[in-house]
Amino acid sequence: MEHSLKRKYPENGEQLFFNSFSLDDLNGDLFERVLSWLPTSSFLRLTSVSKRWKSAAASPSFKLTCSHIPSRDPWFFMVAPSLNQSVIFDSAENSWKRLNHPSPLRDDSNRSCMPVAASGGLVCYRKWSGDFIVCNPVTGSCSELPPLHLSLENQSLNAVVMSKTSKDQLSYKIILVFGELPNILFKVYNSSSGCWEDETALSRKFDDNTVDCDSNDDNVVYFLSKAGNVVTSSMQRSPSKQYSSVIANKDGEEIVYFLSSTGMVIACNLTCKCFFEYPMLLPVFSEYSIDVVECDGEMLVVLLSEFFETVSLRVWKYDEANQCWQQIAVMPAAISHKWFGKKADINCVGAGDRIFICLNSPALCTYIMCDLATNKWVELPKCCINGEIMEFMSAFSVEPRIEASV
Structure with a gap:
């Protein structure tokens, strides 16, 4: 990779090539600083350029330099029904890529591990035994967490979330929310202590404005108003969203949001050690699918619904001041209408001001990227591996960070 520096003399317009250099001529610190700004996919491809480039990937000083990069365009780590592949959508290059499945996950005992959470550059898998494995999908490094022991047995698991505890990508927490309403509890694994x-x-x-989730009144009528506010009823939860949950830091307080078995959004304030039930968000007499996402530190709800022989996909934000849901984005009818009657299921994940949406039905499967800042909705290209179109159930947002430690 050669670069030439040119200086143009204004008197006669002549050019002088006064220096020419290669990146390999840079000193170690500056060389690593330049490489750290490359998109992760590009850097991994370029490690074959020379031994120096390849050795940088394993260098502790290079990993530390990479940790100073404030953010990277996300990879969307895809979940396929077979669970035996690692496929990502690289938003920086707008393309699909297949990763080497980490060797610990190729073991027969771990082959059916299900991805359940992600944060920073790490993905958390849950084993059938109920224990967890954390993996960096870029490097393939894995770590099995200590066995999970509950003082109360047979507690139902509602949510699994993962969060960074520092900006250097070197520590993380996994938070589990257990129990049946109103008896909710949480348990935390902290990588700093390893327990x-x-x-x-x-x-x-x-x-005063909260709907009691224990109410047995099934005759209440709820509706979507033209103003975009919602008053809502109950729903059946899709099995594919068993652990749909997100975590956000609001005014210095950690809050975990998940969908209850009745479709209500539950907010668990880990700092204040309390939980709160939001008004339910559901149009009446319609086919629907619902999911929660986190975008720029806020919890949002994505809802696919059928009403009056049309289908719509809308994004909602809860207005704390007015105690109601407000619509903030809607998929164009030209994209959403083809899903009418398909009984589609949505699985969504937020990344910055974007939402990645997996739409699945027996007849169709597609992936949509929604930019909340511009209200731009883009259908992504199909994923083809070995000439076969792949279908995925859901995705997790992962920052591709070489330095993320398990």
Whole structure:
């Protein structure tokens, strides 16, 4: 990779090539700083350029330099029904890529591990035994967490979320939310200590405008208003969203959001050790699918619904001041209408101000990227591997970071 520096003399317009250099001529620190700004996919391809480039990938000083890059365009780590492949959509290059499946996940005992959470540059898998494995999909490094022991047996798992505890990508937390309403508790694994903390119970926070989820009144009528506010009823939860959950830091407080078995969004404030039930968000008498995402530190709800022989996919944000849901984005009818009658299921993940949406039905399967800043909706190209079109159930947003440690 050669670069020439040119200086143009204004008197006669002549050019002088006064220097020419290669990146390999740079000193070690500057060389690593330049490489750290390359997109991860590009850097991995270029490690074959020379031994120096290849050795940089394993250099502790290079990993530290990479950790100073504030953010990287996300990879969307795809979940396929077979669970035996690692495929990502690289948003920086707008293309699909196949990764080497980490060797610990190729073992017969771990072959059916299900991805359940992601944060920074790491993905968390849940084994059939209930224990967890954390993996860096870029480097393939894995670490099996200590066995999970609960003081109360047979507790239903509602949510699994993962979060960074520092900006250097070197530590993380995994948070599990257990129990049936109103008896909710959470348990935390902290990579800094390498162990699970004791369970902590959450108390219910009441609000005058909160709908009690224990209510047995099935005759209440709810509707979508033309103004975009929602008052809602109950739903059946899709099995594919068993652990749909996100975490956000709001005013210095950690809050985990998940969908209850009745379709209500539950907010678990880990700092205040309480939980809160949002009004339910669902149009009446319609086919639907619902999911929660986190975008730029806020929880949003994505809802696919059928109403009056049409189908719509809308994004909602809860207005705390007015105690109601507000619509902030809607998929163009030209894209959404083809899903009418297909009984599609949506699985979504947020990344910055974008939402990656997997739409699946027995008849169709596609992937949409929504840019909330511009309300631009783009259907992504199909993923083909060995000439076969791949179908995925869901995705996790991962920053491709070489330095992320398990």
